[in-house]
Amino acid sequence: MRLDLADAAFAALKENPGKFAIVPSDLEKSEVYHRIISQDPNTQMPPPESNLALTQEEIELIKRWIKEGAQYEPHWAFVPPKKAPLPKVKDEDWPKNEIDYFTLAKMSQKGLKPNETATKAELLKRISLDITGLPPTPEMMAQFEKDESPDAYIRMVDQLLDKPAFGEKMAVLWMDIARYSDSYGYQDDNVRTQWPYRDWVIHAFNNNLPYDQFLTWQLAGDMLPNATKEQILATAFNRNHKYTEEGGVIPEEYRIEYVLDKTNTFSKGILGITMECAQCHDHKYDPISQQNYFELFAFFNNTPEKGYEGDVSQSKPAKTPILWIERNDIDQLLTFINHPDTSKLMVSVMEELDTVRTTYILARGVYDAPTVPVKPNTPESILDFGENFPKNRLGLAKWTTDAKNPLTSRVFVNLMWQEIFGQGLVKSTGDFGMQGDLPSHPELLDWLAVDFRENGWDTKRLIKKILTSATYMQSSKVDQKKLSIDPDNKYLARAPRLRLTAENVRDLMLASSGLLVPKIGGPSVKPYQPAGLWEAATSGRGELKTYKQDKGEKLYRRGLYTFIKLTSPPPMPIIFDxxxxxxxxxxxxxxxxxxxxxxxxxxxxxMEAARVLATKIHKEKPDAEAGIEEAFQRIMCRKPSAKELDILVSYFEEENERFVNEPEKAKDLMQVGEYPLDEKEIHAESAALMQVIMTIYNLEEAITKV
Structure with missing residues (x-):
């Protein structure tokens, strides 16, 4: 019995041929309707023992649908998006751009009203964190506070979008999608040099490379006519998966694992569809079959990549096929790569075999159980590949960015919404399929998707559109009514209050204290880490068998550049999700x-950031109250209230008295970290100010976007 397919739902019932589950436009003859309104436990659907029940609203919806003809449509995400007309709203003064018409209409339906606009200080902190991942500098705060012109906010958004830190902020998201790491994974987990790819991603976002090209280069840059080294480097996206260097493995088993990973990354990260369950067999209600899965797999199955390349004693920082980057490449072509020494770089990239490798459907998804051969193709339920595109990765890239593809622009727009609001318009960001969440604002999602594509896949324009909406500019305050109606802020009648991502927690401490080294790109760095973590998760072989902490300015790089060892990820980022x-x-x-x-x-x-900021402020502002106010503003990005300042000054006085009486404790406290410490700055007042700053860092608001 299937109700998800029209032919099955309209057919005569097998055990009662005179009856039908659904008869379009006829409630009386539709057995489904009688079952869902029945109170008889023998006939009621869902049956009482299932502990499932339809709401009255759901029953009415099904009733109305049958009366109106029981029309079946494809899954919403597989229908190409269209721009709906802007909804009519009562308060026409509130919207600042098209986004607001959709959100305000939905608020009104739910009995909600938008919040007041956030304060200037809140807005500046918010856009600075959302665009650059860094707090605004004191100079930016002063500039924005003084600027009373009507376009002050828009100009500040533009100013932030032009900063190199924008590319770094965006790269954090893309590194998660691209599963970027600095080691191979598995037992030996040796070092690899994929970081030039990360430098390219930063460069691409900063130069606002149109998203369709951004995807095309990563999927098939090596196959473009007269491909440049930059375009080939972009294909490292496909090669960031784990690699084994263990002896005794079956090469073909792991080669297949690598192709599976590429397939799953493409489907989840770019199409927003989780296809990996179709690797093993078909599923009854899934529109993507095992054949579909291996047809998609076939696009990535034609490279000279190997499943195993020698033992760990011969480990190389890149695996076949390799892109060699010479010194003159960096000086002339790939100037965005931050590589100060003269050695050549090796990056794992994509390349095609001269002869097409046959792809088979694998029984149960197992590498050594080939069954039926298949050709490269895409799921027809999404968009038929047809004869318009070449049957290779370049064709796949063209299919992905084709105007008829219903998913690509929707998925990216939703990702950007999630980055800014903490939750996508479709909550299940990586699953737009049958089991995913329905969009909270379907017309808005489609409007943004079409607008994004029509305007040249312009990422910066999309972000600016969202950030200049009245929806985004609301205060994050919440009252009891809004909390009871919309606890998850699904309907956006307030701005979200979100803790910063792991990398940006680190960045905020570095930036606010003045420790941040603002270099863009380069090899990953090894900051402070508790002793013994790596050694507990290693085979005891290879370059990464022990943790060798970096020194000097490498300790103060942004969180994006922290070295990621797959078998022992850095603890602080993992603790912060x-x-x-x-x-x-x-x-x-x-x-x-x-x-x-x-x-x-x-x-x-x-603690080091607190110490450095305390000594710096004390030199410039010996007055305790002025110093505390300065520290508070640097970290919180606003001025303290009189009550807050009184509490902090009182705490300072208590700590100062303690350190005057116990100078050795002040000395011990201020020895933390490797940043040079002037002996003259070790005294009670600096130690007390350091304690106050540590307290400010530990306030919830410090690492929260309000």
């Missing part, structure tokens, strides 16, 4: 745990 990068991730959780509080209270970087 960072991706462990062993597979494609499009959505990080946001938890609140005691471990996070312990990190903020004890992390050596936080």
């Amino acid at each position: 960072g991706s462990n990068r062993d597979q494609c991730e499009v959505n990080r959780g946001r938890t609140n745990t005691p471990l996070q509080a312990l990190v903020m209270l004890n992390d050596p970087l936080m």
Whole structure:
């Protein structure tokens, strides 16, 4: 019995040929209707023992649908998006752009009204964190506060979008999607040099490379006519998966694993469809079959990549096929790669075999169980591949960015919405399929998707559109009524209040203290880490068998550049819900745990940032109250209230008195971290100010976008 297919739903019932589950436009003859309104437990659907029940609203919806003809349509995400007319709203003064008409109409349906506009200080912190991942500088705060012109906010958005830090902020998301790491994974987990690809991603976002080209280069840059080294480098996207270097493995088994990973990353990260369940067999209600899966697999199955390349003693920082990057490439063509020495770089990239490798449907998805051969193709339920595109990765890239493709622009627009609001218009960001969530604002999602595509796949324009909406500019305050009607803020009658991502928690401490080294790109760095973590998760062989902490300015790079070893990811990012990068991730959780509080209270970087900021401020502003106000503004991005300032000054006085009486404790406290410390700055007042700054860092608001 299937109700998901029209032919099955309209057919005569097998055990009662005189009756039908659904008769279009006829409730009395539709057995489904009688079953869902029945009170008889023997006939009621769903049956009482299932512990499932339809709401009255759902029953009325099914009733209305049958009366109106029981029309079946394809799954919403597989229908190409169209721009709906802007909804009519009562308060026509509130909308600032098209987005607001859709959100305001939905609020009105739910009995909600939008919040007032956030304060200037809140807006500046918000857009700075959303665009660059960094807090605004004191100079930016002063400039924005003084600027009373009507377009001050828009100009600040433009100013931030032009900063190189924009590409770094965007790259954090894309590294999760591209499952970027600095090691191979598995037992030996040796070092690899894929970081030039990360430098390219930063460069592409900063140069606002249109998203269709951004995808095309990553999927098939090597296959473009007269492909440049930059376009080939972009294909490293496909090669960031784990690699084994263990002896005794079956090469073909792991080669197949690598192709499976490429297929799953493409489907989840770019199409927003989780296809991996179709690797093993067909599923009754799934529009994507096992044949569909292996036809998609075939696009990635034609490279000279090997499943195994020698033992760990011969480990190389890249695997076949390899792109060699010479010094003159960096000087002339790939100037965005931050590589100060003269050695050549090796990056794992894509390449096609001269002869097409036959792809088979694998029984149960197992590497050594080939059955029927298949050709490269895409699921017809999404968009028929047809004869318009070549049957290779370049054809796949063209299919992906074709105007008729219903998913690509929707998925990226939803990702950007999630980055800004903490939750996508489709909550299941990586699953637009049958089991995914319905969009909260379907017309808005489609409008944005079409607008994005019609305007040249312009990422910066899309972000600016969202950030200049009245929806985005609301205060994040919440009252009891809104909380009871919309606890998850699905209908956007307030701005979200979100804890920063793991990398940006680190970045905020570095930037606010003045420790941040703003270099773009380059090899990953190894900051402070508790002793013994790596050694507990290693085979004891290879370059990464022990953790060798970096020194000097490498300790103060942005979180994006922290070295990621797959078998032992950096602890601080993991504690703050960072991706462990062993597979494609499009959505990080946001938890609140005691471990996070312990990190903020004890992390050596936080204490060092507090120490450096305290000594710097004390030199410039010896007056305690002025110094505390300066520190508060740098970290919180607003001025403290009189009450807040009184509490902090009182705490400073208590700590100052303690350190005057116990100077050795002040000395011990201020020895934290490797940033040079002037002996003259070790005294009670600096130590007391350091304690106050540590307290400010530990306030919830410090690492929260309000």
